[in-house]
Amino acid sequence: MHGIAIGSSTIEEPTNMIKRAECLVDCxxxxxxxxxxxxxDNCIYWTDIEQAxxxxxxxxxxxxxxxLPQPAAFILPRRRPGFVLGFLDRIVSSNADMTQFDTLAVVEPDLPQTRVNDATVDHQGGIVFGTMDNRDWKPAGSIYRLDPSGRLEKLLNGITVSNGLAISADGAVLYLTDTRDGVIRRFSLTNGFANWRELTPFADRDIAPGAPDGAKLxxxxxYWSARAFGGCVVRISADGKLLEQIELDVKGPTCLAFGGPDMMTLYITTLRLRHTPEELEAAPTAGGLYTCRVGVPGLPVRLALL
Structure with missing residues (x-):
């Protein structure tokens, strides 16, 4: 997630009160x-892509x-011990202490300008993930599904920066966004991935400050969306209305997760990229892990079967 141009727009006001997240880990x-x-294990995991x-x-x-031996854009839990990680050009499985890695799929070997980016686990235990153009900022990326048998299928192309992947509780709707244009899109999975179809757009870029990055339901x-360079996380209703806004004292929230015994504690990753020295001095906890209590539980975390 780089190269995001934030334009001026009219921002919808949330219907609920604005909350504030606090830095939990100054990492x-x-x-x-x-x-x-x-x-x-009830632990919180996250990645620093640039520092591997x-x-x-x-x-x-x-x-x-x-x-890690190379940067990981994502880390996901799996049914077996260990994890599934998105390295730059491949999807790998790892052991629990992340010292051994096995390639599950090589991704876009003919496109050296792209890399793996966001991902989510689907209801069958496969993973849906996207790639992004890491060099020219053109729509060279795509959305893929890696099913539990290891079969890789391209679902969609023409993506610049894939993000915001999430699947509804009943498995019927997939959400995604291209952070570059900022529209949050949704697709019907009622007839499975083989016959998925796009629905009307879920939310435009101007629903909240910044650009949509990682998301959860x-x-x-x-739909909860981390708003990169907007300094907030927003909650959007199923019919696309802004309900709630959580502010941070840093401008770069990137991803979020629900946790805790009641799944009502929000954890938010942030970045230090694309900050001036003056901005970092004014926001010394940029790049930290933030947290906030919320009033509704998140969906349970699904485990990959890869």
Whole structure:
């Protein structure tokens, strides 16, 4: 997630009160991303893409760091021990301590300007993920599905920066966004991935400040969107209305996750990229992991079967 141009627009006012998230871990990530609460150990995991590191926050507040052989755009839990990670040009599985990696799929070997980006686990245990143009900022990226058998299928092309992937509780709707144009789109999965079709757009870029980045859904069917360079996370109703806004004292939220015993604690990754020295001095916790209590649980975390 780089090169996001933020234009001026008319921002819709949320219908609920504005809350504020606080820094929980001052980890100074260059590009924090892909946060989730692991139901297997109740730890919070996230990645710093630029520094090729995975972070784990355990239940007693200790932070562990895992150095990777190359950057990982995403990390997802799986049914077996270990994780599924999105390296630059491939999807891999790892053991629990992330010292051994096995390639599951090579991605776009003929497109050296693209890299893997956002991902989510689907209801069958496969993963849906996207790529992005990391060099020319053209729509060279795509959306893919890697099914539990290891078969890789392209679902959609013409994407510049894939983000915001989330699947509804009943598995009937897939949400995604291209951060470059800022429109949050949705697709019907009623007839499966083989016959998916696009529905009307869910939300335009001007629904909130900044550009849409990572996202999750809650049990009421609302879509929570991290607004990169907008300094907030927003909750959007199932019919596309802005309901709630959570502000941060840094401008770069990138991804979010629900956690805690009641799934009502929000965790938010942030970045330090594209900040001037003056901005970093004014916002020293940029790149930190932020948190906030919310009033509705998030959806349970799904485990990949890869």
């Amino acid at each position: 100074k990530n260059t590009l924090g991303e892909s946060v989730f609460c692991d139901p297997r 590191r995975i972070y784990r926050l355990d239940e007693i507040g200790r932070v562990h760091r895992f150095n 809650d049990v009421e069917g609302c």
